[in-house]
Amino acid sequence: MEILRHQHEAKSVHRDTNLENKSQIIKEKIVAEDITLTAAQLIVQCLENEGVEYIFGLPGEENIRLIDAMKDSTIRFIVVRHEQGASFMADIYGRVTGKAGVCISTLGPGAINLLLGTADAFTDSTPLVAISAQVGLNRIHKETHQVIDLLNMFKPVTKWAGMIVSSAAIPEMVREAFEKAKTERPGAVYLCVPEDVEAISGLTGLRPLSQSYEADSMPGSSQIAHAAHVLQAATKPIILAGHGAVRDHAGDALVRFSERLRIPVATTFMGKGIFPDDHPNSLGTMGFMKHDYVNFGFDEADVIVCVGYDLQEFDPVRMNPNADKKILHLHRYPAEIDTHYPVTVSVEGNISAALDELAAIVTPKEGLDAADRKIRNLLKEELEYGAHTDAYPVKPQRLVSDIRAVMGESDIALVDTGSLKMWMARLYPTNQPNTCVISNGLSTMAFAVPGAIGAKLAYPDRKVLAVTGDGSFLMNSQELETAIREHIPFVVLIWVDGAYGLIKWKMDLELGHHSFVDFGNPDFVNYAESFGARGYFIEAAADLLPTLKKALSEDVVSVVVCPVDYSENIKLTNKLGQLMQPI
Structure with a gap:
């Protein structure tokens, strides 16, 4: 484990050094030629200066200059299919790297769509910088087309929110955004760029600011x-x-x-x-x-x-x-x-x-003591039961056991919210941090598929598995196209039960029945293949492990569809409910 950590640190240093070299070349070229900049170009240079490698987002009418300015930069812009997907990509990139993930949108509805992943990063203490356009300063004061008070919308779910009202403020505000996102308790920040500020040209004498370094505080x-x-x-x-x-x-x-x-x-x-x-x-x-x-x-x-x-x-x-x-x-x-x-x-x-x-x-x-060892043994027994049951639909314990068997110690499993989160969190043996990624601050659904894109870009040498339910999957499944177009290979494993399973479980526990939790599904294999992904349907428990091995060994996007037997949910809580005394 220590060797893997050192190898990762060495790769990170190499990657960061290359990025610093690229940014330094660009800055030296600008100083040497004394050229003028647009506000959009200056913002991009400030982002490069912060070490930003990837930005996830969508172009809009009001941010076209900023998007275009990335064309000749060191930043790879990942065009997504929905801004919510962009926010989750940035969220998970920040979660697994500790560096601020960046997402970008246009104003109004685009900015609103960034809100969920931004809130998830805020509640999960993940560094994230959300950037959106806004109407021009010349009309922001009045009721006009697409005007929403974005600053006050983002403030409750960010550490800091600011709007650039002057080109001279760009270096300071970009620097402040990243400083706030990464220092003390990390979290999300928001930066708003009015359309007419973004369009300013002829700037001279403005350069990115040097990063400050916080001294490490020692306990008293x-x-x-x-x-x-x-x-x-x-x-x-x-x-x-x-x-x-x-x-x-x-x-x-x-x-x-x-x-x-x-x-x-x-x-x-x-x-x-x-x-x-x-x-x-x-x-x-x-x-x-x-x-x-x-x-x-x-x-x-x-x-x-x-x-x-x-x-x-x-x-x-x-x-x-x-x-x-x-x-x-x-x-x-x-x-x-x-x-x-x-x-x-x-x-x-x-x-x-x-x-x-x-x-x-x-x-x-x-x-x-004996009670502590009994706790360990009870969890081990559940996982061993999963490894040996051939029941179909597949037991949750079998799904967890087979996922663990196919994933390396440093490979990354992103676990969506739902019944599957309870099974994976309890039973999935995890020996390295950030290799079983769960949202538990906001506990939002549908982060796993777009989040897998962020995780794979952060660690291209690791296997990445998005573990999701059928309810969560369809909320952001359009990002399969993003992954295929950008050639970002990972595997999606869908636990299929045709219901919002965690709510069904909760209703059955507390009400004795459930209602309004069931739904229908498309043919997930054909659906995946329509994007250009590979699709697999599990028809027997014994097929799960070899299918996962095959999918994870290939340099493509794959979707593995597995029916799950969630009757185990109530069996588990009934069993735990019988343990009224310390074990």
Whole structure:
């Protein structure tokens, strides 16, 4: 795993160096020739200066100059079929790379379509820069064609939103947008470009601004001492690792901390892989809608060490229902206030440094007990059941097992929202961060197919699998054409049940029946082939694994269609409901 990480870092450095060289050549050429620029060209140069490699979006009447200015740049512009798809591509590109993904649209309806992926990035703490056109300043003050108050529309779902009202402000505002997107808690930002500002020409003396670098903040010694005192007195501590630990690259330190102090670790859905599931101290994933096996580990705990946990990932009442646990909050920033998240000590700053300092001064604990090992065994038994059942339609456990068997440790599975998210999050063994990508801040449907394009562009040497339900798939399936046209190969695996399965599951649990959740589907194989993709239909459970292997080995876009038996949903929650006492 360490070798793979170093190889990826080396490739990233090489890619970033090439991009810096290209941008430097362009900037030197402009200075040497002292040529004039249009505002659109200046914006593109500022984007190059920020290291932007890809922009996802659609051209419109009001942004044609900005789109055209990318033609001779180092940026690859990916023309999409819907702006929502563009926003998800940028969202997932930012999620897996840590660099700001960029999406662009025209004004009005185009900008509104960017909103969902922008909100997803905001709630998932992913760096994203959304750029849209706007009507000219000469008519923005009045009721006129396509005028919408875009700034106030984006403000609730972004860290920062601004409008360029002067060409002289372009370098500063582009720099500020990227600075806001990537620093402190990452998130989405929005930049609005009025049509008449974009059209300004004859600019001289304006150049991109140098990037600033934030000094890494170290945790305070008094915080460490107080946290160590609480942890030293703990009799049954447990660790919850969240998405913040992934963003802070704290995986190695987390493993050292757990091993040194012999404390078990659970992760959130979005934290999957930051602590390897194959590690003997791993308890699995926290966040299922009912009291799952891993919850019993938290029931018995007296201290919860929350490492990079964001409250948006799931409600803390799930792990601390009586608000009686002591909470150690290790993160880059303070915790949100919540009755069920009563922070005893907050250690703010570099997460790896905090973990290493605590590990050095706290006495090791007793390690996993029989109940902890039982949690691991129960999850293992579910996955093994999946590996050996030939039932058809295919059991969810079999789908998870076969996906894991065909995917390498560093390959990327994007898991859409629906019943399948619950099965994948609970059972899919994940040993590296950002290799099982789940949206749990906004939990939006339909990000997986367009998101796969962003993930594959970020890591072209990895296999990418979009795992989606039939409900989610048809919401953004048009982006298959984008992937085929741009030659961005990945595989879509559709779990087919002809219903909005998670809502059906919830209705059956809470109402005892379901209504208005069923729908019809097209012939997905013919549908995929009509785009130029390859289509496969699974007719027996034994066909799934070899079909996935074949599809993932080919340098094309493929769609694998698999009927799923979601009667397992109620069986699972009934089984968990019978576990009323700690195991």
